[in-house]
Amino acid sequence: MEVVNMLEIENLEVGYGTIKALHGVSLRVNQGSIVTLIGANGAGKSTTLRAISGLIKARGGKVRYDGEDITNLPPHAIVARGLCHVPEGRMVFANLTVEENLRMGAYLRKDKPGVAADMEFGYEMFPRLRERRHQAAGTMSGGEQQMLAIARAIMSKPRCLMLDEPSLGIAPILVRSIFEQIVAINKARGITILLVEQNANLALAVSHHGYVLETGKVLFDDTSAALRTNPQVRAAYLGG
């Protein structure tokens, strides 16, 4: 099978004020795969995603999506290309209902039947959302909000999905079902996934390839299976 780079990041440099957060990060995400980005707090994982989706400006380097240079395009232009970012902290619209949140996800779409079908897909994926579709999103638990954030992202009909810390602050039982759905989204819909996760065990278990980030640089770049057996990675990130 021909391997196609869906997302290609080259020497990405980002800074906040005078502090440099990324010192030339390079990574590749093959079409149809799940790639994970692991590392300690402050390693630059979220910053990498924010720079890819246009939320912060890159000072140097290139972001290529589907062969096109999308570096420093505004976020709405990047979503329009089918690259969708589920941000850390979920960021659901607290005062909007679950259904309105899903509609916001489909903001750029004009195909009404397709939108309705994807909303149905979201409800089937997370039945909890259907039960609460007329409820304000802010009244739901963290796990339910994470489900909503993922379903909302699917509404934009992405070809590549970037998930930032989907397990953060969520009851373990819900983490499992959320990760099952992430894998299902990748398999059933062929959506390429770039997953940022502090829970390295979990992330490496579901992904094909992994990058370990440390203080704004890529420390390891290998298949997830290899990273799981790498003694250094095991000692530092997988709890021995």
Added chain:
Amino acid sequence: MQGQRYEPFAHHFPLSQFLQQLLNGLFLGSIYALIALGYTMVYGVLRFINFAHGDVFMLGAFTGLYLHKLLGPMMAMMPWPVAMLVILLLAMIICAAAGILIEFLAYRPLRDKPRLNVLITAIGVSLLLEYTAQLVFGATQQPFPVIIPKGNIGGLGGLTVTITQVIVLVTAVVLMIALRFIVMKTKLGMAMRALSLNPTASALMGVNNSVVISFTFGLGSALAAAGGILYASLYPSIEPFMGVLPGLKAFVAAVLGGIGNIPGAALGGLIIGVTETLVAGYSDTLGIPSGYRDGVAFVILILILLFKPSGLLGKAEREKV
């Protein structure tokens, strides 16, 4: 008088007078409400107070005046409701464009700067509009054309309500219903709400936040322009500083209702209008000279900031830095 029970307050507070004042307050309050909506919507999407908003209200009144002059011969041929509608809609469109332009030229370049910068800029824009208006329109009072026929509505049992007052209230209510429809039922309205809740997330949904912000300014300015024309129809004498006090009072109305809360702004406007009119109407009884009516709104502002800073319908929100 013989055999009649002594009613100490009947003389000072006849019911009909009270109802009359209440009505007068309602008409004035509906205009404050229209202006307040613009403050609150802009605050919703940008978290800043557009102090130039009251001057867009003034601009609305002058646009109405000049449109009437410009379209004079045509106006005479139209039935008055059509003439009123034409002037109202054209002035709303022109002022919406002005509002969008103000945001684009003065506020957008400061979007990523500290919020204080844009707040001070808004005061500057306000002064610029007032003194430019003085230069262009002249500093003296100008009569606003009488479009709505003079006369009272009969059959209200001793209450005096003019046709103008009815038109003011009806127009204001229709505009508020239209706004509610736009905000709750249209895609741009939903984007507005989403943006005000979380601008990062709305951008990630594909919303072009700048477009929505422009739209919000246009919408708010159109309502302020309508307010200006309605106000000038009630008090048909306009001048370049006419927007200062109603603007400030409408700002208080927005804070009273809960800044950022759209129904709150409408409610706040009505409360300020009614309270102000009642204080003026009962100035003898209350021992407050009627000239102090303009102070009422600010007493309310102080009270609300002391006891319920989030406003009547607002939710407490922690300032994000």
